[in-house]
Amino acid sequence: MSDKIVVLGAGNVAHHLVPALLHAGHDVCQIYSRSEGSAQSLSKKSGLPYTTKIDDIFRDADIYIITISDDVIANMAKVLKCNNDPLVIHTAGSIPMNVLHTASKHYGVMYPLQTFTKSRELDFSSIPLFVEGSSNEDLKRVKTLAESLSNTVTILSSEKRKAMHLAAVWACNFANHMYAIGGKILAENGLDFSLLRPLIAETADKAMELHPIDAQTGPAKRKDRGVLSMHRELMKGKHSRMALYNSISDSIAEYCNAKNSEQNSDDEDSYVELTLW
Amino acid sequence: MSDKIVVLGAGNVAHHLVPALLHAGHDVCQIYSRSEGSAQSLSKKSGLPYTTKIDDIFRDADIYIITISDDVIANMAKVLKCNNDPLVIHTAGSIPMNVLHTASKHYGVMYPLQTFTKSRELDFSSIPLFVEGSSNEDLKRVKTLAESLSNTVTILSSEKRKAMHLAAVWACNFANHMYAIGGKILAENGLDFSLLRPLIAETADKAMELHPIDAQTGPAKRKDRGVLSMHRELMKGKHSRMALYNSISDSIAEYCNAKNSEQNSDDEDSYVELTLW
Numbered sequence: 411m412s413d414k415i416v417v418l419g420a421g422n423v424a425h426h427l428v429p430a431l432l433h434a435g436h437d438v439c440q441i442y443s444r445s446e447g448s449a450q451s452l453s454k455k456s457g458l459p460y461t462t463k464i465d466d467i468f469r470d471a472d473i474y475i476i477t478i479s480d481d482v483i484a485n486m487a488k489v490l491k492c493n494n495d496p497l498v499i500h501t502a503g504s505i506p507m508n509v510l511h512t513a514s515k516h517y518g519v520m521y522p523l524q525t526f527t528k529s530r531e532l533d534f535s536s537i538p539l540f541v542e543g544s545s546n547e548d549l550k551r552v553k554t555l556a557e558s559l560s561n562t563v564t565i566l567s568s569e570k571r572k573a574m575h576l577a578a579v580w581a582c583n584f585a586n587h588m589y590a591i592g593g594k595i596l597a598e599n600g601l602d603f604s605l606l607r608p609l610i611a612e613t614a615d616k617a618m619e620l621h622p623i624d625a626q627t628g629p630a631k632r633k634d635r636g637v638l639s640m641h642r643e644l645m646k647g648k649h650s651r652m653a654l655y656n657s658i659s660d661s662i663a664e665y666c667n668a669k670n671s672e673q674n675s676d677d678e679d680s681y682v683e684l685t686l687w
Numbered sequence: 688m689s690d691k692i693v694v695l696g697a698g699n700v701a702h703h704l705v706p707a708l709l710h711a712g713h714d715v716c717q718i719y720s721r722s723e724g725s726a727q728s729l730s731k732k733s734g735l736p737y738t739t740k741i742d743d744i745f746r747d748a749d750i751y752i753i754t755i756s757d758d759v760i761a762n763m764a765k766v767l768k769c770n771n772d773p774l775v776i777h778t779a780g781s782i783p784m785n786v787l788h789t790a791s792k793h794y795g796v797m798y799p800l801q802t803f804t805k806s807r808e809l810d811f812s813s814i815p816l817f818v819e820g821s822s823n824e825d826l827k828r829v830k831t832l833a834e835s836l837s838n839t840v841t842i843l844s845s846e847k848r849k850a851m852h853l854a855a856v857w858a859c860n861f862a863n864h865m866y867a868i869g870g871k872i873l874a875e876n877g878l879d880f881s882l883l884r885p886l887i888a889e890t891a892d893k894a895m896e897l898h899p900i901d902a903q904t905g906p907a908k909r910k911d912r913g914v915l916s917m918h919r920e921l922m923k924g925k926h927s928r929m930a931l932y933n934s935i936s937d938s939i940a941e942y943c944n945a946k947n948s949e950q951n952s953d954d955e956d957s958y959v960e961l962t963l964w
Contacts, residue, residue: 422904481913504906504914523886525904527893538882564882573876576918581869581883582890583905585862587939590899592858594942599850605815605841606858607895609800613859614891616804618884622867627699627802628860629781636758637781641853654938657931662864664927665871 413497416440416468418486419477420448420460422526423501427477427559428456430534434558440468443478451528469493473555474513475520476500487513497551503575506568507542518543518552521571522560525582534559540566540574591651623669630659631666690774693717693745695763696754697725697737699803700778704754704836705733707811711835717745728805746770750832751790752797753777764790774828780852783845784819795820795829798848799837802859811836817843817851868928900946907936908943 415436417424420443431438441460443449449460461467469492476486480502487498490513498513503521510517519542524532539556541563543549549565556563566574589610593603616625629637638659645652692713694701697720708715718737720726726737738744746769753763757779764775767790775790780798787794796819801809816833818840820826826842833840843851866887870880893902906914915936922929 481911504917523882525886525889525893527897527902527904530889530893532889536885538885562882570876570878572917572921573872574878574882575914576921577869577872577878577883578886579869579905579907579918580865580872582886583903583907583939584868584935585865585887586890586894586899586903587907587935587942588857588862588865589894590903590942591861591938592854592856593899595850595854595857599847601847601851601854603898605800605839605851606854608813608815609802609855609859610862610891610894612802612807612809613863614887616802616807617863617866617887619807620804621880622863622870625804626860626863626867627804628856630856630860630864634758637852640781640849641856644849644853650934650938650941654934657927657934658861658864661868661927661931662860665864665867 412437413472414439414468414470415473415475416442416471417475417477418442418467418490419479420445420452421477421479422528423477423522425452425455425528426524426526426532426534427475427501427522428452428458430559432456433534436555436558439471442467464489465491467491472496473551474498476510480505484509484512487511497548499552499555503540503571503578507544508568511544516544516548516551518548519568519571520552520556521566521574523574523578535561538562538564540564540571542566542568542571591654623665626662626666628662630662633663689714690749691716691745691747692750692752693719693748694752694754695719695744695767696756697722697729698754698756699805700754700799702729702732702805703801703803703809703811704752704778704799705729705735707836709733710811713832713835716748719744741766742768744768748773750774750776750828753787757782761786761789764788774825776829776832780817780848780855784821785845788821793821793825793828795825796845796848797829797833798843798851800851800855812838815839815841817841817848819843819845819848868931900942903939903943905939907939910940 415438417428417438420441428438438458441449441452441458444462446462449462453460474496476483478486483500483502483505487510495515498510498517499520501520507519521540523538537560539560541552541556543552553563592606596603692715694705694715697718705715715735718726718729718735721739723739726739730737751773753760755763760777760779760782764787772792775787775794776797778797784796798817800815814837816837818829818833820829869883873880
């Protein structure tokens, strides 16, 4: 008989996780969310029953997966009433596993490294999942569950998971903010954000096959003072944008220098190898 | 009879532009590069003759396209000897059109907004080209040439082109550097950069349909102090990384606040709408 699973939370993660669980043949028996709207929406999408009341959460499930936001996971672990010491799992990058010890003897983490938006389809099997368990036996159960959902499952401690989460913030939230600032500059000049899209797509595509340090181009990398000072001229009066521009340019130069000093590069072609920016 | 074209430079841009010109049926008659290796490589790829000597550049072409790096374009325009006042075009984002006036009466710009790597195939027709001409007649010629190569051709002044170039540095070089810092954090923890790839791909894919301000997620956006201070703890001792983290997080909060204050958003779902980071 397969494990009965309750999913707590009906936000972006649950909107992708629940269909993936069902697709893998798991027996999801209930969704809980304190928001009626989100619970309804996920219930409609998945055909599963839902509740918005903590007291009505099904108590006899085998696995509880907590997908609610980071800052309320510890509270949920305290108020969750369940029988028979089920396996309780959270899915957050930045929260230590042991906040779950108040909910059950058996607990673990399954952290999906992805940016989730309800409206976008994602292939869950290609999302890296990082797993942890409070005992070898619990780890094995979490890992088996994760492997039924994704092709990339890695065992990772709470400490390393924090670093993974920090790295993800840089590669996702911060990269996205660089797009946003580019878009702002275009808007200030009456130009449409869509003009940047082929460039954004190619920049990400390059990172699919090259390490970003090898893929880097532009005036900061090649220390092109003429272009750097022209850019600064354009940002006059925009103090925080200029400060950010300078810090990031310095950081690029530092990373590229460190890389070059590791190599005995042949400089013969350096003049023609430069891209236009 | 079609225009005879000489391409000056055999770097990343020329490696993509020359095949696109040939594909569109243009008569490219010569490549010039001061680097024998790059000239040979592009000559081999395109089947075109090349020279590495300024004095051997074919003087009777109708169009010269200068794809060499930004800082040497003005010099090239001074030493280029050509007959019959041909159309001289450069392809740089950050260089004003009028540096070309020493080469000919007829000149213009065709700036491709893309990051070019020799080893990667690109669909040139999807690259936005920004064009400018020293007269209406010259602009018309540059625009016709550009439209034979790309589906997105926009007339843009040297001033606006500079802003476009600056925006591109943010959306490409700076976004790529955010990947690099993410990769560095993983390396410091013994984890492979490839784990970030699905996240990078999805972050860019989101920007294909959403404006990045609407696509933003994460602790900086939702001002999650717990996660922000946990991240700062992880970066203790890494002063420049920490400073950059703080500046970018502040900037994200500022952009997202500005957006929220423009909207009368319905906050009912805000708790569940949050992604895990």
